[in-house]
Amino acid sequence: MHGTLPPKPPGIWRQGWYRFRRNRGGMLGLILVALVVLVALTCFVAAPYDPNDQSAMLRGASRQGPSALHWLGTDRMGYDVLSRVLYGAPTALAVGLGAMAIASVIGVIIGGIAGYVGGLVDECLMRFAEFFMVIPVFIVILAVVRLFGIMVVGTWMERVPHLNLMTIIALLGLFGWPPVARMARAEFLRLKHAEFVEAAICIGTTRRDILARHILPNALPSLIVLVALGIGGAILAETMVSFLGFGDPKAISWGQLLYFNYESLKVAPWGSVAPGVAIFVTVLGFNLLADGLTDAFNPRLRQ
Template sequence: MTDQTIASHASLPKPLPKPAKGIWRQGWQRFTKSRTGMLGLVLVMLVVATAVIGPFLAPFDAHDQSPMLDPGAKAPPSWTHWLGTDRMGYDVLSRLIYGAPTALAVGLGAMSIASVIGVLVGGFAGYRGGTTDEVLMRFTDFFLVIPMFVVILAVVRLLGVAIVNTPFESVPYLNLGVIILLIGVFSWAPIARMTRAEFLRLKNQEFVEAARCIGATSGDILFRHILPNALPSLVVIVALGIGGAVLAEAMIGFLGFGDPAAVSWGQLLYFNYEALKVAPWASLSPGLAIFITVLGFNLLADGLTDAFNPRAKV
């Protein structure tokens, strides 16, 4: 190779380095390698598909009691009724399908409320620090020790009595909305603690100091610089909380405090547990649906934990 050829090769521009992978892209690559996380994602997508498409494919309406006439109540599974009928003559499969939207509405609605409150309280406490941090964290600790179920059951029972013969009695799904609101209000404390920890870790990072130097406002620093970098850790705890909210609503429904206008898996257990010996399919089916839903979100949270662990290897 001549000196002229070497010089021509030396003058060629060097290839640009590959851009660094974003935290979300790295996390997704790790997540796809997690069998636990992928199994959780499949289960969650199954529940979501059932909630979205299922009501259009259900063999019977949720409140259709025509199976009471043929084949009758507590009928075993058959080709017409794949999961049999319950003690009131409803088709178990149809009621199971119509219960999926209720479960997701509770989980997503309650955790949306909890996320907004938790991020605001935890983010403000972590960013300001000092006395503000101390006061807000003691307020958060107070919500951690409140007996959530006792308060929810008491409020729902009192509400049911207070709205009798009032215009609120005709409001559709009022009890369900109150349950979602209460679960969200009493579930924000763990999110606030996680948000505070992330904001304490991130507020002194170099990119935050650079934003301050160029005159960024506190709002811009909080919501454009710190919060996006704290979201991966928050997504994990929110996914875990969705499963917890679904389980909480199922327990409330099983105790007989659910919304009678809504089809809930917990209420299906409540209405059919006495017939467990003669018609076990009516109780085991909603119990299995609750188990699959909660397991799916828990496995999804485990996979997200592994995916966004900064010490994990790509």
Template sequence: MSEQTFAAVQTPSSTPVRRPANGVWRQGWRRFARSRTGMLGLILVLLVVATAVVGPFVAPFDPQDQSAMIDPGAKAPPSWTHPLGTDRMGYDVASRVIYGAPTALAVGLGAMSIASLIGVLIGGVAGYRGGLADEVLMRFTDFFLVIPMFVVILAVVRLLGVAIVNTPFESVPYLNLGVIILLIGMFSWAPIARMTRAEFLRLKHQEFVEAARCIGATSADILFRHILPNALPSLVVIIALGIGGAVLAEAMIGFLGFGDPAAISWGQLLYFNYEALKVAPWASLSPGGAIFVTVLGFNLLADGLTDAFNPRAKS
């Protein structure tokens, strides 16, 4: 045996283990680009993102400015001055819908960031360790799967909600936007954890993981450099679905009247204008359409990602 061959055998760690993650992403993007459903969802999501970023700079009115109210023009129909009409208070509906886009994206991305962090951590440990740790963590995950999120949110509103005076005789509690994001995130991680566990169980015995283990890679290195990058394609799909679900959950909280009044959201616009649905339907249909487009965009995006990264599921 030559010295070079002997050195290569004695120091196998000098040869990096090739991981298929980059190839999976490249092939997945090619299949995604051919998916009409996925591209339509991507266009809708980019439209919402562009509205959230650029919209506040081009909105015709400041939604919180009292000067934007036109007293004789409350519930005014759409016009050149107000493309989507005005609500029951006389505010410009188009401006308020535009300013609601950043709130929707902040809730969706913030809540799913929290859910992803918790879900990947618990599911990854359960799938990689197995045994008793897997059993305990999965039963803990099942507990969060069956908890009704909105019942818990209503209880938190009663316990931690800040009361604002609505009339001289009653007060209405509400939740801060940060608390809403935290609650949605804390009750949305269970599906991500189960998906992560399934992916880790599938990948931990693959050849490239066994090769990394043979050359002395640590458990953290195997988890974060070898298994997790290859599990991300499947996780991205469920996270994209979760973002749409988080946006819808925040809209439902706002529609129930528990949203943060300091943050303009589409759910609150529905809450303040649903009583005038017969008189001024544009004030309710506009934020409802914005919620529909946003949730539909993320759902179609998730469908396209499913076709891209799991082509067998389509067939």
């Protein structure tokens, strides 16, 4: 009679989820992020007005305070503030997720190669990453967006929808990969000497399978923490670019709402306060989520 097999120990993801559920800050961040995602998915149905509807101006109701018709009031252009804040959620998520997707791919490739190969390759790639870290990214983004906007005038690219916004996303991703690369390097450097990797090498597993099936999945928890933190940072960066007047005028973003309404802050504060609160809630949610993930997958850091 054979005895029953012992239960399989929980994996790293299940253990992390158990620890994450006990973290109140992390769960609050998850709820806030889920709320923003829900708004982004349903804004096209939930918004009471079309985001480009200026009928309130024709009625002489621009800069009108919150009322039954306009729950968060109207701005100086006659737009319904609530509708435009709701429509700003998809833009914010597109910026955060798009920028970090680009940064993650570049960072994991460069950091993974540096950590796994080591030696001179590691040294050169890390110096390359440090070079990118000292570049004044914000100034570069402002300059490139303005120059690119001038260069495309009169060309077919001028007809591309949301070209400025896509440029900002691409630049945030192209300059945001060094922290991901440094983390990926550290994780690949640690995991390549792990026992399960050495066992895979002994049975003849190819280098490609070792990287894709053994090292990368175990490095993902630490990388996801950086990605969650970077999403909030990218949203904040796009807000600052748009607030300075370098954003995409055709896109509905919270930074654009601040840019268009900050002059009316004294007479119609709701036009600026509402998108400001939306930015605060979104960035806070991703930061709390990243903090909870840190505690969940790196419990030693809680000390």
